[in-house]
Each structure stands twice: as C-alpha cells, then as structure tokens.
Amino acid sequence: MGRVEGKVVMITGAGSGAGRADALMLAREGAKIIATDQNLETAQATAAEIGEAAIALPLNITKEDEWVAAFAAAREKFGYVDTLVNNAGILIQASIEYMAFEDWQKTLNVNVTGYYLGCKHGVLNMKEKGGNIVNMGSVTSHLGSPNYFAYAAAKSAVVSLTRSVNAHAKTGGYAIRCNALCPDGILTPMVLAQMGLPPDADVEMIKQSPMGHRFCYPEDVANLVLFLVSDESRFISGADIAIDNGNFRFSEF
Ligand SMILES: NC(=O)c1ccc[n+]([C@@H]2O[C@H](COP(=O)([O-])OP(=O)(O)OC[C@H]3O[C@@H](n4cnc5c(N)ncnc54)[C@H](O)[C@@H]3O)[C@@H](O)[C@H]2O)c1
Structure with a gap:
C-alpha cells in the first residue's frame, strides 16, 4: 500500500525538474497522475516513464480555457481529481532598475495568474467531495531579492493565495486543504539555465x-510534496513550509 494510494493528482509543469520528480514519486507511492505541461511532449515523456497510471495533457497555466479542458479530460479518465500540484513556473533575472515591463508582466502572469487559475479551477472541481492543493512557492516568498525581485513578488503572492484558498475552504465548509512549499535552489533545468549550464x-x-549547501535535489522537494499530498498531513492547511537547509533561519549573533 503506497502513501498516496488511489489519489488522483494533477501536476502542472510535470515535464521537467521538480514537477517531473513529483510525478514519479507520487506514482511510485500509488497515485494516478495527470502530467500536464505547456510543452506536451515533455509531459508525455513523464507519463510514459510512469506507465498506465498516468496520462499527459497540454496545459498552459495562464489560459483559463485550457484549465477547463484539462479538468474535464482528467475527470473523464479518472472520475474525480482530488489533488492539484501547482508547480509550473518561470524565472527571469533582472533588478528593479533594469527589468523590462514585459518581463515583469510575464513573470506575474505565469507565477501568479497561473496559480490563481489553478486554485480557482481546483476548488471548483474539488468542492463536491473535498481535495487538496499544493502550491510551489520559493525561499523568495519570504525574502527580498535584488536580482529576482519580480519572481520574489510573485512567489510571495503564491503564499498569500495559499492562505486565502484555505480561508475560503474553511469559511465555505469545503474539505479542501491548501499548502505551499518554499524551497531554496533546486538542481533543475531552471537553476542550471541561470548558471549558463545545459539541462x-x-x-x-x-x-x-561553495554554493552547494544552497541546492537540493528535485527528490528532496518531491518528498515534501508527497507528505503534503498524503493523508499524513491531513491536519495541515494554509501553511507554507520552508525547504532551505535552514540557511535562512538563524542569526549569527
Ligand atoms: N529550481 C529552483 O531553484 C526553484 C526554487 C524554488 C522554487 N522553484 C519553483 O519550482 C517550480 C518548478 O521549477 P523547476 O525548477 O522544476 O523548473 P523547470 O524549468 O525545470 O520546469 C518548469 C516546467 O514548467 C513548465 N512551464 C513553464 N511555464 C508554463 C506555463 N505557462 N504553463 C505550463 N507549464 C509551464 C515548463 O515547460 C517546465 O516543464 C517553479 O514554480 C519554480 O518557480 C524552483
């Protein structure tokens, strides 16, 4: 019996990095997986690695019609989607002085609007029988950042959205949990690209x-996602959980 046996989990950005690791680990622990990505081929590759317990669907998280279509297709295949992992995201580096307006908008469009749409359609699809939403924040959800300030603003909003989804579920009487995780660096293609390295x-x-203590493996993140998706975390909602090797939780003095 796996730790998430029988759960039906939709994951965004499942074609790469942390989303792919989440999909593989959750499937190993008994979940059915709806691997989605704006890059369908990569989602298909993740689903193919899992086998019969997974399907792949195209989903650009910024497009509401694609959310509607993805939930409809997932429900047709599995009957009910009880869990959504909002994982897809983008990272654009620039300080506040130099970021182009279009890059600011692009960052917020994917990393905030995409999560709003995910939470909205997640709640709409789960309010009937209950469910669980896991949102990908970042260490920058709680820190100022000189070079990733737009990303930090967006990831702060993800944590705020998480709290409000929990508040909505509580006041609306829905059995829906919503939590965020806030990792520091993860060794994925996103971070490698920032270093000018290939995937x-x-x-x-x-x-x-010397920077090694700042970076975890995608599986370290997937372990936390697994816990949040499982019923082991059934009494946790509206929380944001750091996964940062404790690097930002102490004073030297
Ligand atoms: N890598 C890190 O250091 C790090 C740290 C903290 C948080 N995060 C967050 O973790 C999540 C996963 O990042 P990753 O490191 O695995 O990155 P990644 O670049 O390896 O994967 C991101 C995936 O999201 C998909 N994607 C991007 N925009 C999309 C959109 N509009 N609609 C649908 N899919 C889209 C991409 O196609 C890709 O498959 C992101 O939310 C990221 O912000 C990453």
Whole structure:
C-alpha cells in the first residue's frame, strides 16, 4: 500500500525538474497522475516513464480555457481529481532598475495568474467531495531579492493565495486543504539555465561547490510534496513550509 494510494493528482509543469520528480514519486507511492505541461511532449515523456497510471495533457497555466479542458479530460479518465500540484513556473533575472515591463508582466502572469487559475479551477472541481492543493512557492516568498525581485513578488503572492484558498475552504465548509512549499535552489533545468549550464549538466559538481549547501535535489522537494499530498498531513492547511537547509533561519549573533 503506497502513501498516496488511489489519489488522483494533477501536476502542472510535470515535464521537467521538480514537477517531473513529483510525478514519479507520487506514482511510485500509488497515485494516478495527470502530467500536464505547456510543452506536451515533455509531459508525455513523464507519463510514459510512469506507465498506465498516468496520462499527459497540454496545459498552459495562464489560459483559463485550457484549465477547463484539462479538468474535464482528467475527470473523464479518472472520475474525480482530488489533488492539484501547482508547480509550473518561470524565472527571469533582472533588478528593479533594469527589468523590462514585459518581463515583469510575464513573470506575474505565469507565477501568479497561473496559480490563481489553478486554485480557482481546483476548488471548483474539488468542492463536491473535498481535495487538496499544493502550491510551489520559493525561499523568495519570504525574502527580498535584488536580482529576482519580480519572481520574489510573485512567489510571495503564491503564499498569500495559499492562505486565502484555505480561508475560503474553511469559511465555505469545503474539505479542501491548501499548502505551499518554499524551497531554496533546486538542481533543475531552471537553476542550471541561470548558471549558463545545459539541462543535463553535472549537478554533483554544483553540490560540491561553495554554493552547494544552497541546492537540493528535485527528490528532496518531491518528498515534501508527497507528505503534503498524503493523508499524513491531513491536519495541515494554509501553511507554507520552508525547504532551505535552514540557511535562512538563524542569526549569527
Ligand atoms: N529550481 C529552483 O531553484 C526553484 C526554487 C524554488 C522554487 N522553484 C519553483 O519550482 C517550480 C518548478 O521549477 P523547476 O525548477 O522544476 O523548473 P523547470 O524549468 O525545470 O520546469 C518548469 C516546467 O514548467 C513548465 N512551464 C513553464 N511555464 C508554463 C506555463 N505557462 N504553463 C505550463 N507549464 C509551464 C515548463 O515547460 C517546465 O516543464 C517553479 O514554480 C519554480 O518557480 C524552483
């Protein structure tokens, strides 16, 4: 019996990095997986790795009609979607002085509007029989950032959205939980790209560098997602949980 046996989990951005790791781990623990991504081929590759317990669907999280279509297709296949992992995201580097207005809008469109749409359609689809939403925040949800300020603003909003979805569920009498996780660096193609490295770069080399203590593996994140998706966390909702090696939780003095 797996830790999430029988759960039906839709994951956004499941074609790469943390989303792919979530999909593989949740499937290993007994969940049915709806692997979605704006890049359908990559979602299909994740679903193919899992086998019969998974399907792949195209989903650009910024398009409301695609959310409606994805939930309809998932419900047709599995009957009910009880869990949504809002994971897809983008990272654009620039300080507040130099970020182009279009890049600010793009960051908020994917990382905030995409999560609003996910939470909206998640709640609409789960309010009948209950469910669970897990949102991908970041260490920057709680920190100022000179070079990723738009990303930080967006990820702060993800934590706020998480609290409000929980508040809505509580006041509306829905058995829906909603939590966020807030990782520091994860060794995924997103972070490798920031370093000018290809998606298949040797991540062990980074782990051994002086910055290595800042980076976890996608599986470290998937372990927390697994806990939040499972009933082991049934008394946790509206929370944001750090996964940062404790690096930002102490004073030197
Ligand atoms: N890598 C890190 O250091 C790190 C740290 C903290 C939080 N995060 C967050 O974790 C999540 C996953 O990031 P990752 O590191 O695995 O990145 P990644 O670039 O490896 O994967 C992101 C996936 O999201 C998809 N995607 C992007 N925009 C999309 C859209 N509009 N609609 C649907 N899919 C879209 C991409 O196609 C890709 O498959 C993101 O929300 C990211 O902000 C990452």
